[in-house]
Every structure is written in C-alpha cells, then in structure tokens.
Amino acid sequence: MNTIVSASILGADICHLGEALDKLRTWQIDMVHFDVMDGVFVPNISFGIPMLSAIRRHTKLFLDVHLMITDPLRYVSAFAKAGADRITFHLESSSDPRATLEAIRQTGRQAGIAIKPGTPVEDVIPYLSLADMVLVMTVEPGFGGQSYLPDTTEKVRQLRRDYPKLCIQVDGGINDQTAPIARQAGANELVTGSYLFQAADPFRAAALLRGDDSSPQAG
Incomplete structure (x- = not known):
C-alpha cells in the first residue's frame, strides 16, 4: 500500500489557516485531518461543524x-x-x-473507528466488516505535540498481520523518526501535525514520512 500523509490542522496556525490549507497541495499532502474534541471525552476543546464547513469551501482535499x-x-x-x-x-x-x-455509511462517507492506546486491539475486530479504516492512537487523544508511545506499534503489527488489506492509520507523535516504525509495522496512513507545520521544509518533511528521502525540494 502507498503511504498516505494526513495533515492535522491542530498543528497549524489557525490565524492563517487558509494559507496553510493552500500550501498542503504544494507539500504533496494527501488529506486534511480535522480533530473534533468536546472537552468531555477528552479534556480539550477544538474545532466544530462551522469550521469544517469553512474548510470544505476552501479546499478540495480529502477531509x-x-x-x-x-x-x-x-x-x-x-x-x-x-x-x-x-x-x-x-x-x-x-x-x-x-x-x-x-449511520456513517448511510451518509455515503467512509467510516473509521479509532482505539486509544489502552484499548486491546481485539476489541475492534468485531466491527471491521463495517469499517473502511482503523485508527490506532499512538498517543493519548486530546492534545497535539505528544510523544509516540512505543507499545502501540504491536497493535498496528497485529492488525496488518491478520488483516493485510485493512487501511490502518496512526495518529500521535508521528515524525521522521517514528514514521518508519509505524510504516514497517503496517500503517499506511500517517497523521502529522506539529512535525509538519513547524518544519523548516514541510515538503521535505512529508517526503520523509512517506519514506522518500530522495524527493527534491518543492519549487
């Protein structure tokens, strides 16, 4: 499977979000990752429906x-x-x-199901027939900028071994050091926020996530 890079706008400068979205195509980013937090399920509050609508009007990238x-x-x-x-x-x-x-499938949208670091991978197995993607959280959900939790790698490895065609996403602490670990375990979608938006050369940073260290700098 090709490696997909999903840019989490949680790591972007919200005051210049339109500019950031425009740059994603130049950086060869595949999709926009939009985190919704309610302050209850996780202790942080982030974005909601009005902002998603605005982003949809601004970009044609996969949301x-x-x-x-x-x-x-x-x-x-x-x-x-x-x-x-x-x-x-x-x-x-x-x-x-x-x-x-x-309900998600009835809307015509793709359906994904996520598990926290402490949730056994076996718990998600009964629902795979209805899911287009499984998200393995590689940090505790709720805040950006956290460090990758090594123990989560085995969950990715187990899912890939038992379900070779499954779309597996990882989210949390993904950078040029942890991306190879996640890819080798079997993740084919990598969510990145701080690493990408704070990079001196975001185009190069995205290429490193995909494992393409030979990509020239974007013009």
Whole structure:
C-alpha cells in the first residue's frame, strides 16, 4: 500500500489557516485531518461543524474527520453535511459502535473507528466488516505535540498481520523518526501535525514520512 500523509490542522496556525490549507497541495499532502474534541471525552476543546464547513469551501482535499467526542452517533449527519469525506469515531465513546458505523455509511462517507492506546486491539475486530479504516492512537487523544508511545506499534503489527488489506492509520507523535516504525509495522496512513507545520521544509518533511528521502525540494 502507498503511504498516505494526513495533515492535522491542530498543528497549524489557525490565524492563517487558509494559507496553510493552500500550501498542503504544494507539500504533496494527501488529506486534511480535522480533530473534533468536546472537552468531555477528552479534556480539550477544538474545532466544530462551522469550521469544517469553512474548510470544505476552501479546499478540495480529502477531509479526514476524527471525532473525539462522547456521543458521535448524534453528530454523524451534521459532520457529513458539513463536508467530511470520512468520519472516524472512538470505540470507547458512548455510542453503539455498529450503529455508528452504519449511520456513517448511510451518509455515503467512509467510516473509521479509532482505539486509544489502552484499548486491546481485539476489541475492534468485531466491527471491521463495517469499517473502511482503523485508527490506532499512538498517543493519548486530546492534545497535539505528544510523544509516540512505543507499545502501540504491536497493535498496528497485529492488525496488518491478520488483516493485510485493512487501511490502518496512526495518529500521535508521528515524525521522521517514528514514521518508519509505524510504516514497517503496517500503517499506511500517517497523521502529522506539529512535525509538519513547524518544519523548516514541510515538503521535505512529508517526503520523509512517506519514506522518500530522495524527493527534491518543492519549487
């Protein structure tokens, strides 16, 4: 599988978000990762539906929406209408996983299901037939800029071994040092925020995430 890079706008300068979104194509970024936090499921509050709608109007890039909220089922339709291309929710939320996956699929959007570092990978297995992607959190969800948790690598490795065609995303602490670890374990989608937006050369940084250290600098 080709490695997909998803840029988390949690790491961008929100005052210049339009400019940042415009630069993503120049940096050869594949999709925009949009973190939604409610201050309940995780201790932070981030973005909501109005901002997603604004981003949808500004860019044609794939919008990868990650719901870190208590009751995702309640908001599936609203996020789909706001422009999400894929909606990912947490297995640990209060919503019924099967019903939430089915609701997402009924909107015509891709459906993703995420697990926290402390959740056994076996817990997500019953829902894979309805999921387009599994997100293995490689940090505790809620804040950007955290360090990659090495123990999460085995979850990726197990999923790839048992489900070779599964789309596996990792999110948290992904940089040029941890990306090779995640890729070798079997992750094919890498979410990056701080590393990308704070890089001196974001085009080069994205290439390193993909494992292409021979890419020339963007013009």
